[in-house]
Amino acid sequence: xxxxxxxxxxxxxxxxxxxxxxxxxxxxxxxxxxxxxxxxxxxxxxxxxxxxxxxxxxxxxxxxxxxxxxxxxxxxxxxxxxxxxxxxxxxxxxxxxxxxxxxxxxxxxxxxxxxxxxxxxxxxxxxxxxxxxxxxxxxxxxxxxxxxxxxxxxxxxxxxxxxxxxxxxxxxxxxxxxxxxxxxxxxxxxxxxxxxxxxxxxxxxxxxxxxxxxxxxxxxxxxxxxxxxxxxxxxxxxxxxxxxxxxxxxxxxxxxxxxxxxxxxxxxxxxxxxxxxxxxxxxxxxxxxxxxxxxxxxxxxxxxxxxxxxxxxxxxxxxxxxxxxxxxxxxxxxxxxxxxxxxxxxxxxxxxxxxxxxxxxxxxxxxxxxxxxxxxxxxxxxxxxxxxxxxxx
Amino acid sequence: xxxxxxxxxxxxxxxxxxxxxxxxxxxxxxxxxxxxxxxxxxxxxxxxxxxxxxxxxxxxxxxxxxxxxxxxxxxxxxxxxxxxxxxxxxxxxxxxxxxxxxxxxxxxxxxxxxxxxxxxxxxxxxxxxxxxxxxxxxxxxxxxxxxxxxxxxxxxxxxxxxxxxxxxxxxxxxxxxxxxxxxxxxxxxxxxxxxxxxxxxxxxxxxxxxxxxxxxxxxxxxxxxxxxxxxxxxxxxxxxxxxxxxxxxxxxxxxxxxxxxxxxxxxxxxxxxxxxxxxxxxxxxxxxxxxxxxxxxxxxxxxxxxxxxxxxxxxxxxxxxxxxxxxxxxxxxxxxxxxxxxxxxxxxxxxxxxxxxxxxxxxxxxxxxxxxxxxxxxxxxxxxxxxxxxxxx
Numbered sequence: 001x002x003x004x005x006x007x008x009x010x011x012x013x014x015x016x017x018x019x020x021x022x023x024x025x026x027x028x029x030x031x032x033x034x035x036x037x038x039x040x041x042x043x044x045x046x047x048x049x050x051x052x053x054x055x056x057x058x059x060x061x062x063x064x065x066x067x068x069x070x071x072x073x074x075x076x077x078x079x080x081x082x083x084x085x086x087x088x089x090x091x092x093x094x095x096x097x098x099x100x101x102x103x104x105x106x107x108x109x110x111x112x113x114x115x116x117x118x119x120x121x122x123x124x125x126x127x128x129x130x131x132x133x134x135x136x137x138x139x140x141x142x143x144x145x146x147x148x149x150x151x152x153x154x155x156x157x158x159x160x161x162x163x164x165x166x167x168x169x170x171x172x173x174x175x176x177x178x179x180x181x182x183x184x185x186x187x188x189x190x191x192x193x194x195x196x197x198x199x200x201x202x203x204x205x206x207x208x209x210x211x212x213x214x215x216x217x218x219x220x221x222x223x224x225x226x227x228x229x230x231x232x233x234x235x236x237x238x239x240x241x242x243x244x245x246x247x248x249x250x251x252x253x254x255x256x257x258x259x260x261x262x263x264x265x266x267x268x269x270x271x272x273x274x275x276x277x278x279x280x281x282x283x284x285x286x287x288x289x290x291x292x293x294x295x296x297x298x299x300x301x302x303x304x305x306x307x308x309x310x311x312x313x314x315x316x317x318x319x320x321x322x323x324x325x326x327x328x329x330x331x332x333x334x335x336x337x338x339x340x341x342x343x344x345x346x347x348x349x350x351x352x353x354x355x356x357x358x359x360x361x362x363x364x365x366x367x368x369x370x371x372x373x374x375x376x377x378x379x380x381x382x383x384x385x386x387x388x389x390x391x392x393x
Numbered sequence: 394x395x396x397x398x399x400x401x402x403x404x405x406x407x408x409x410x411x412x413x414x415x416x417x418x419x420x421x422x423x424x425x426x427x428x429x430x431x432x433x434x435x436x437x438x439x440x441x442x443x444x445x446x447x448x449x450x451x452x453x454x455x456x457x458x459x460x461x462x463x464x465x466x467x468x469x470x471x472x473x474x475x476x477x478x479x480x481x482x483x484x485x486x487x488x489x490x491x492x493x494x495x496x497x498x499x500x501x502x503x504x505x506x507x508x509x510x511x512x513x514x515x516x517x518x519x520x521x522x523x524x525x526x527x528x529x530x531x532x533x534x535x536x537x538x539x540x541x542x543x544x545x546x547x548x549x550x551x552x553x554x555x556x557x558x559x560x561x562x563x564x565x566x567x568x569x570x571x572x573x574x575x576x577x578x579x580x581x582x583x584x585x586x587x588x589x590x591x592x593x594x595x596x597x598x599x600x601x602x603x604x605x606x607x608x609x610x611x612x613x614x615x616x617x618x619x620x621x622x623x624x625x626x627x628x629x630x631x632x633x634x635x636x637x638x639x640x641x642x643x644x645x646x647x648x649x650x651x652x653x654x655x656x657x658x659x660x661x662x663x664x665x666x667x668x669x670x671x672x673x674x675x676x677x678x679x680x681x682x683x684x685x686x687x688x689x690x691x692x693x694x695x696x697x698x699x700x701x702x703x704x705x706x707x708x709x710x711x712x713x714x715x716x717x718x719x720x721x722x723x724x725x726x727x728x729x730x731x732x733x734x735x736x737x738x739x740x741x742x743x744x745x746x747x748x749x750x751x752x753x754x755x756x757x758x759x760x761x762x763x764x765x766x767x768x769x770x771x772x773x774x775x776x777x778x779x780x781x782x783x784x785x786x
Contacts, residue, residue, distance in 0.1 A: 003409060004405075005405065007402065009400065012398065014396060023544045105745040158776075212636070216647065219620040223612030223614075224613065227608045227609045227611070231608055243605070247606065247609045248608045262407070262643065263643065386650065
């Protein structure tokens with residue numbers, strides 16, 4: 001086990017009707033502002049009435065607001081620049097994200113940009129560490145990205161379509177996250193399933209690690225994966241199953257708040273490879289991961305099977321004869337079958353990419369992330385080219 | 394799943410040599426005091442040289458100190474009063490606990506008492522909620538109580554020998570916890586094993602719950618229990634096995650920082666019953682739990698077996714034919730065998746209590762905790778009397 005520092009200061013307020021506490025939470029944990037910027041997505045939070053309830057709660061606490069609306073999936077830097085300008089002009093000191101990962105990630109980027117004199121992209125480009133940001137609160141509507149409890153934010157730079165993930169364990173963690181599972185009842189099946197793939201990927205990116213002897217962190221990760229795979233068929237079959245929705249929502253937070261990474265090197269190759277698919281082809285992130293991760297694991301089942309075999313045995317219930325490689329391949333087959341069973345694609349064709357430009361994907365990947373990438377096994381461009389091509393079938 | 398609020402703001406600084414960061418952590422997270430009170434136990438931190446290293450780190454950060462020394466296991470209110478007096482007299486505004494649960498719990502009680510005009514015991518007696526306290530930092534030497542990450546403190550009132558646990562999720566959580574597994578290499582085997590029983594009990598007190606559909610929280614708890622049972626034989630066999638010590642240390646924190654309780658009613662009967670054994674007979678808390686918990690579970694295997702059976706199947710690997718009750722009893726047999734294998738007692742006789750005063754224990758238990766106790770199944774004095782008597786064999 002490696003040395004580590006771990007701190008998750010986000011206050012999770014979980015359960016039915018918890019959005020009615022938003023005003024009070026903003027007052028208590030976002031520095032008692034008289035006015036906040038609310039960041040939202042495409043309008044479903046308006047149609048559902050959630051936005052009205054949140055605004056009523058803010059107003060009951062004497063807090064007014066302005067709204068930054070229409071944040072899209074795979075959120076882009078143009079909206080961040082716009083949000084930073086508005087906050088500065090209006091003297092906004094606290095941001096409330098009402099939505100899923102794209103909305104929260106945009107809110108975090110704005111929060112980082114406002115107190116910084118230069119271009120906010122400097123942080124995403126790795127020019128300097130993210131240390132100071134406006135406080136951000138969250139009302140979560142999509143369990144997937146885990147951004148409500150993480151120190152991460154992923155933004156796409158329109159110039160060149162670079163989708164970059166920033167991690168700053170302390171500056172970017174939301175101060176609170178309101179999590180009402182009822183708000184997720186209306187998620188379409190494809191978005192629900194994509195969220196499930198995303199949270200599983202967040203766990204597995206940490207699980208596939210070269211660091212030995214991380215039994216506690218391994219067992220927590222395995223438990224979360226088993227819980228998600230147990231609850232997933234329930235939410236797909238009955239979208240208003242409160243208990244199953246609640247478990248999926250809580251799992252999504254635990255998947256990405258860092259608890260599955262303590263004490264070890266993490267991997268993140270599958271996310272990196274998917275970010276290029278999203279940036280170039282505009283696919284849904286979670287669905288892209290359902291294609292990328294099995295391909296990555298098939299590669300590893302041949303190249304470095306030990307941890308894939310452990311995962312196959314402990315999580316996927318593989319109990320077949322054979323060496324680690326055979327056990328690993330059987331686990332991946334079961335993972336693909338699971339993704340298929342909840343309606344996700346597992347090949348590029350199923351994802352809607354019929355004629356993938358592998359050289360472009362590989363070139364952008366290594367341009368963005370470096371010549372050699374990956375924690376579990378170091379990968380060069382020849383390796384990632386092979387992995388991309390495994391996604392064909 | 395029940396509604397819940399969860400926040401763990403403690404900063405864990407984990408790994409080799411991390412105690413050298415203590416001064417810097419005190420400055421950053423305990424309000425930059427010029428002087429702290431260091432609370433320690435019986436002197437092993439002096440003999441090992443740890444105290445010198447901590448003091449050197451404080452001094453390098455320009456922080457002086459006074460020491461409150463000789464805190465005993467099952468810590469008592471007299472030392473808390475003494476500590477409060479000294480802090481007030483000396484103008485101390487931050488406390489550093491260097492030790493295990495007894496030292497940390499005493500530090501927390503002092504931290505709570507200093508800014509309060511009345512008797513600190515008012516909080517433990519439930520007269521008012523604990524909301525304001527001096528900031529506490531921890532250098533952990535014993536993985537067991539989980540106090541380094543919890544909002545709990547257990548103090549024994551000498552007048553009447555009432556051992557009372559206070560929980561205040563926010564005021565009492567340490568600001569940071571330095572956790573170097575090397576510091577635990579020298580723990581005697583019995584203390585190591587008792588710590589293991591204590592952390593397992595912290596998980597199981599939360600696991601045995603009447604709340605249905607808590608799959609995520611269940612799976613996290615099961616994973617932690619499996620990890621502990623996997624690592625325990627290693628630390629018993631080789632006390633300087635860094636990796637195993639590290640896993641046990643981290644598990645002890647996760648066991649009690651609340652993550653295994655999210656969304657459900659907790660139990661805590663076994664702790665309550667053990668606190669009476671400790672208060673009356675002065676036994677080691679973890680060893681007492683190794684006697685109490687199996688008796689409690691044998692009672693439940695007859696009276697309310699469903700969750701005990703789930704635990705038997707998922708954690709203890711029980712795969713025998715039979716109804717839930719039979720499966721549950723087999724799980725308990727395996728738990729007793731596990732405790733025995735690491736040198737712990739599983740009967741009152743083995744614990745050194747040859748002639749237990751059951752009426753006294755039952756009377757004090759219900760005096761301290763109420764007529765009806767327990768979360769998983771509500772228990773009256775006749776029930777707890779039965780459970781105490783099951784500890785005879």
